[in-house]
Amino acid sequence: MLSYVLITPVKNEAKFLYTLANCIVNQTILPKVWVIVDGNSSDNSVEIIHELCRTYQWIHLKKQETITKQKNHLNFSYGVYEGYEFIKDTCIKSNLNYDFVGKIDADIILPTDFFEKLITEFINDPFLGVASGVSYDLKENDLINYDNLNLKKCVKKNYLPQELPDKRLYRRECLENVGGFPLSKYSPDTVLLTKIKLRGWDIKTFDNVYVCNLRDDTGTERNLWKSSKSYGNNRYYLDYSPLLVLANALYLAAKKPYYPGFSYLFGYISSCLRRDEKIEDLEIRNYFRCKRLKEIMGIVLSRKHQILSK
Incomplete structure (x- = not known):
């Protein structure tokens, strides 16, 4: 069976971690490894992650080693980069194989078949390098229902024509083809997707797959x-x-x-x-x-x- 691993960079995300964890542990296909990379949180995020690690052996905490003071995307880049390096080492030591790499944020809701549906799309298209679902902003915080979420009460996020929702699954071969996750001061996702596109891989968003953002930080x-x-x-x-x-x-x-x-x-x-x-x-x-x-x-x-x- 095809398998995947997950990376989640966090900093002060205690408010959302339990909700995210419920989404992941209830997936119809569980990840082989899920590494949560902590970027020096000052809330109780680390305690929550330790609790999750004790409950599920395939969940791991990685303390981010490189943290800059610059107000740009470089810290995020390091979190994802170090998380993937940790996953590769863990899989080698545990003799685990994986076919896909997922990167997700902490402040989201995923339906329980999110990764199963994306993996199905990869199976149907051998040239598919990156797959993503439609992204929504959740306006009513009490709607924590993974499979029966009323999307009429959500707002679909708008992206520029060349952009893609940032909750994605990457084919491992595709990711290795471009040298893994880049370290970039700005727009690391755009840099990565561009390199993938230039090497001939398909990048697609699928309307039958969705993800909802719990934090509406663009409303004002x-x-x-x-x-x-x-x-x-x-x-x-x-x-x-x-x-x-x-x-x-x-x-x-x-x-x-x-x-x-x-x-x-x-x-x-x-x-x-x-x-x-x-x-x-x-x-x-x-x-x-x-x-x-x-x-x-x-x-x-x-x-x-x-x-x-x-």
């Missing part, structure tokens, strides 16, 4: 402005083409509440004016500076041709 105007501005900063770091940035800004500004498009553009321009650091990976920079824009233009022209030919 302040947080939404801040997160959108951060997107702009990140796009500068990845060396996005200015035309691609403008297209994304217009996409965001075309929908309510409209202003994220402006804060996104402001973030990019402010990084330009400061001449902030850019990613050193030339493969990534070349893709977002040149190739991605050509891809989008090809898609637009193809759709225009389809409309005119009807």
